[in-house]
Amino acid sequence: MSPLLKRKILLLFIILLLAILWGIAKGSVDVSLVELFLKENRQILYLRLARILLAIVAGSGLAVSGIALQATLRNPLAEPYLLGTSSGAGLGAVIAIIMGIYRIYLPFAAFIGAILSVILVYAIARERTRIRVQSLILSGVIVSITLSAIIVFLISVSGNEALHGLMWWLWGNLQVYDFKLLLIVSAVVFMGIIAIFAFSQDLNAISIGEEEAIHLGIRVERIKKILILITSLISASLVSVCGIIGFVGLIIPHIVRLIIGANHKFLIPVSCLGGAAFMVTCDVVSRTIFPPLEIPIGVITAIIGAPVFIVLLKRTQRVK
Numbered sequence: 090m091s092p093l094l095k096r097k098i099l100l101l102f103i104i105l106l107l108a109i110l111w112g113i114a115k116g117s118v119d120v121s122l123v124e125l126f127l128k129e130n131r132q133i134l135y136l137r138l139a140r141i142l143l144a145i146v147a148g149s150g151l152a153v154s155g156i157a158l159q160a161t162l163r164n165p166l167a168e169p170y171l172l173g174t175s176s177g178a179g180l181g182a183v184i185a186i187i188m189g190i191y192r193i194y195l196p197f198a199a200f201i202g203a204i205l206s207v208i209l210v211y212a213i214a215r216e217r218t219r220i221r222v223q224s225l226i227l228s229g230v231i232v233s234i235t236l237s238a239i240i241v242f243l244i245s246v247s248g249n250e251a252l253h254g255l256m257w258w259l260w261g262n263l264q265v266y267d268f269k270l271l272l273i274v275s276a277v278v279f280m281g282i283i284a285i286f287a288f289s290q291d292l293n294a295i296s297i298g299e300e301e302a303i304h305l306g307i308r309v310e311r312i313k314k315i316l317i318l319i320t321s322l323i324s325a326s327l328v329s330v331c332g333i334i335g336f337v338g339l340i341i342p343h344i345v346r347l348i349i350g351a352n353h354k355f356l357i358p359v360s361c362l363g364g365a366a367f368m369v370t371c372d373v374v375s376r377t378i379f380p381p382l383e384i385p386i387g388v389i390t391a392i393i394g395a396p397v398f399i400v401l402l403k404r405t406q407r408v409k
């Protein structure tokens with residue numbers, strides 16, 4: 090690792106630490122750092138720390154999932170919700186609310202919906218034992234649009250008031266209601282990140298080209314299936330606990346590539362830092378921009394992410 094790369098990683102780590110301190114100090118209610126550690130304010134401190142942990146988990150998981158999908162599908166526009174996990178989770182949550190079992194079972198229903206949507210996309214795209222990239226992407230788009238239409242229809246015809254609150258949740262929400270669920274999702278996400286990191290060298294080869302990777306003895310189709318499964322589990326777990334947070338898995342990999350290069354051995358861990366710092370910062374902005382109101386974090390990531398992505402896209406076009 091070069092000295093320049095070490096300095097860049099250190100800078101990202103410092104940015105993450107500053108974002109965490111900002112997240113602890115700022116919120117919809119102004120409480121100083123000293124007051125937060127007083128007994129009467131300890132609950133506020135715990136809630137903010139839980140939000141920061143969820144932001145770190147979500148940012149890291151979405152960024153690394155985006156990296157894995159962009160490499161395996163060889164598509165720079167690939168992102169964690171490409172396979173219909175977001176719309177599937179939303180439909181699962183809507184059905185749970187309509188059935189009146191949305192309290193503690195809402196995350197479970199969203200997770201099942203996300204997994205079933207991935208299975209449906211995979212079944213549509215599969216051609217015998219192969220998965221063609223174009224078929225997978227088109228299947229994901231078709232399934233997402235169809236499930237989203239079903240969600241809108243169910244909300245339109247249902248008089249359930251809880252469904253209106255669901256739309257706010259679907260746009261991203263880092264409030265932690267169940268600490269056990271947070272720990273379970275954190276374990277799933279970080280085990281998934283470790284598993285993806287284990288394929289770093291394979292991802293480097295696949296990024297160059299599938300034929301070259303096959304000549305190197307890499308079982309491309311098998312690795313594709315494994316990584317699609319892992320990224321689906323990560324994104325489904327995250328959607329079940331914090332809703333849909335767009336652009337993180339799309340722009341963070343591109344930004345980190347510009348900073349440190351395309352070697353996945355470094356790209357994956359550094360993207361964890363970048364994704365975590367970005368998510369923690371966006372969460373603080375969502376809580377403090379219009380206090381005491383809280384803006385869904387998916388709105389903040391979209392407002393920031395869309396212009397950044399346009400700039401990156403134009404830069405890439407100029408390079409070509």
